[in-house]
Amino acid sequence: MKSGDHDGTESRNLRSIAAEIASFLKRHWIQGVLLVPGALAVTVVHEAAHAAAVIASGGEVTQFVVIPGGREWGHVAYRFPQGVVPPSRWIALAPYVLWTVLGLGTWVLSLRSRPFSRWAAPMIWIWWFVVPFADVANAAFPYLVGGDNDFRTAFGAPGIAAWLGIVLAGLGVCLGGYPIQRRLFRDDALSAAAYGVLVGIVVFLLLAGASMTRGG
Secondary structure, eight states, X not given: OOXXXXXXXXXXXXXXHHHHHHHHXXXXXXXXXXXXXXXXHXXXXXXXXXXXXXXXXXXXXXXXXXXXXXXXXOEEEEEOOTTOOOOHHHHHHHHHHHHHHHXXXXXHHHTOSSOOOTTXXXXXXXXXXXXXXXXXXXXXXXXXXXXXXXXXXXXXXXXXXXXXXXXXXXXXXXXXXXXXXXXXXXXXXXXXXXXXXXXXXXXXXXXXXXXXXXXX
């Protein structure tokens, strides 16, 4: 194949992938409309998980903030009775445990033989899988570059093990997400190429914001 023919084929492939992604986003435009109120709802659930862990451990929540501002989306302040050592690690990790459970729940739902409706599939995919794991990444990536957030509270300063664990977990979520979305969307699912490009864009945006974000 001549170089010009090869370049032309590559260009057509890229245009095809871009058109597929644009068509997918257009079909599910309502999810874009829900992003702002959905982000606030996710913040409420995130901070509520921290608060629930505090209360379950015998502590008292003294401040509950869910309005994004500065370098954080929200935060919870708490206190424990004198002499009681707060389980800081588990309080810090509570929302991420919840998100992991939701992600596993998405996988279980994707195994259903009967297909979901055109509105239910994207709701499950976006709000039970993509957004929860994006919130995990919103803490994990800044943590790796020195952010003082929930992950640092739970694990201390990042070392080789932290880098390796987060990278492997991230790859697992990205790769595992493909068959999940194929089963949820069925005939409406993204191809492997389009899915890979979309995941790459999302990861790039999360990495770009890592130095500015301090997940709470």
